[in-house]
């Protein structure tokens with residue numbers, strides 16, 4: 001099998017058969033001419049399939065080592081599609097600190113259809129095993145979590161799930177690491193989900209989501225859901241993600257290089273009380289990080305002591321931008337308690353360990369010296 005970057009640039013993207021164009025064209029066509037009744041070139045209507053989307057899906061299946069991939073209009077649309085695998089009476093185990101939109105969808109919409117959800121600390125294998133029931137059909141985890149960068153051992157989680165029931169699906173939201181640094185399917189997961197909005201697209205200019213499957217039923221079910229519910233990714237956005245993926249490897253190496261340096265800078269600075277980054281030897285799961293990830297990426301959380309100090313620090317920054325989201329080429333910095341984790345409430349934040357003084361940074365690929373100088377001057381001003 002070819003290497004990661006070669007596949008990122010070529011898989012699913014043969015030069016165009018009619019024109020030789022080396023980039024997959026954006027097929028802006030809702031429908032396709034048919035030669036006679038029942039005879040067509042493989043495409044009938046773009047909700048069902050579209051050549052640009054097909055190319056991206058083939059590419060993503062290859063990069064994650066799955067047998068199918070289906071793309072949706074956003075990460076949340078992909079998770080919504082995933083839960084249509086479930087029926088009334090089924091049970092789901094979900095990591096206790098996954099992306100906030102995920103439990104909102106599960107509890108406020110899907111639970112209404114008679115599907116039960118349990119939230120557990122999946123970094124604890126005993127807790128994971130104890131949460132599984134005879135009717136558990138899906139285990140959905142995120143590793144590392146946001147913003148505390150807690151890891152779940154994917155190999156161990158897959159063993160626990162499959163010993164309980166070989167048909168149970170372990171799904172991993174791989175948005176934070178991207179397939180370049182973490183390959184959940186090779187570690188035993190059954191499904192991989194991404195918000196392509198983040199590292200895969202990489203330029204903060206389009207939303208999208210993907211489900212990568214490993215079983216024939218995943219391929220059938222997710223294609224059927226695209227056709228039935230229509231929450232598909234548009235050809236233009238599919239093209240943007242493909243364009244982004246061509247540089248995924250180079251971008252991830254830079255995010256990782258800058259991330260390691262920024263984590264070290266923050267850890268050494270007296271104005272910072274604590275740093276969470278899986279690439280620091282002081283991270284409690286540093287050994288696990290090295291064994292299941294091939295890099296540590298650009299996501300770091302750190303403690304500034306109070307909301308007031310965090311805000312003073314944030315207002316001094318000039319290169320880093322205060323904004324939600326992550327995974328783009330530009331450095332984004334956010335305040336989880338009032339932004340990404342505002343909706344879960346104070347009590348849930350306290351239980352998870354998300355404080356008012358915590359700041360999260362998505363380290364971009366700007367020149368490291370400029371990022372370091374910006375953070376230094378803002379920290380020194382406190």
Ligand SMILES: *Cc1c(COP(=O)(O)O)cnc(C)c1O
Nearest residue numbers: 074075076099175195197207208
């Ligand atoms: C952003 C994000 C999502 C949701 O994706 P959207 O594209 O915003 O719908 C899901 N999981 C993780 C880890 C995310 O960061």
